[in-house]
Amino acid sequence: xxxxxxxxxxxxxxxxxxxxxxxYGLAHGQPVPADNFHLTLAxxxxxxxxxxxxxxxxxxxxxxxxxxxxxxxxxxxxxxxQKQRIYxxxxxxxxxxxxxxxxxxxxxxGPAGARRQRKLFVPHVTLFRSCAEPPPAPVVAPxxxxxxxxxxxxxxxxxxxxxxxxxxxxxxxxx
Ligand code: 3AM
Numbered sequence: 001x002x003x004x005x006x007x008x009x010x011x012x013x014x015x016x017x018x019x020x021x022x023x024y025g026l027a028h029g030q031p032v033p034a035d036n037f038h039l040t041l042a043x044x045x046x047x048x049x050x051x052x053x054x055x056x057x058x059x060x061x062x063x064x065x066x067x068x069x070x071x072x073x074x075x076x077x078x079x080x081x082q083k084q085r086i087y088x089x090x091x092x093x094x095x096x097x098x099x100x101x102x103x104x105x106x107x108x109x110g111p112a113g114a115r116r117q118r119k120l121f122v123p124h125v126t127l128f129r130s131c132a133e134p135p136p137a138p139v140v141a142p143x144x145x146x147x148x149x150x151x152x153x154x155x156x157x158x159x160x161x162x163x164x165x166x167x168x169x170x171x172x173x174x175x
Contacts, residue, residue, distance in 0.1 A: 017144055021127050024138040025142075033162070035164070041101060068097060090124035
């Protein structure tokens with residue numbers, strides 16, 4: 001199974017992201033279904049059940065003593081990465097605490113076989129994949145609040161209808 005850590009978006013936030021995309025964020029690419037919107041913290045990759053158990057136990061153990069706060073961020077910029085060919089929304093403000101969480105999760109995922117990510121963590125919600133060309137600059141910038149109170153281990157499922165994500169486990173963040 002293929003897994004990653006991320007932040008879930010609640011249904012109102014997903015709807016707000018989809019509304020902004022429908023109005024101002026059109027691009028030539030494959031639109032991500034609104035149900036799939038999420039913010040990736042750390043990609044793990046393929047794991048077997050044994051590694052999955054080791055991973056969740058390691059996170060449980062770390063989580064019992066952590067002090068990462070629940071929080072809020074604002075999706076207020078649109079971006080395009082040519083190499084990944086994705087169009088995304090993200091916060092302009094640096095998210096130091098989330099970045100630390102992302103690095104911690106990457107490190108905890110190492111023994112489960114995750115490759116160390118060399119790229120800097122850039123929090124983003126992917127709107128379109130397979131965007132061959134940069135989308136036009138939006139005429140209205142996004143401004144969407146994201147409140148998060150937990151992080152989640154997701155499994156990526158490949159179905160006939162395409163990809164979907166299943167939440168396997170949540171870990172609360174301290175208020
Ligand atoms: O949700 P986004 O687009 O940020 O691009 C994949 C997606 O990110 C990324 O993991 C998220 C959930 O699938 N991903 C997929 N394969 C990857 C890989 N080999 C990867 N990230 C890093 N390395």
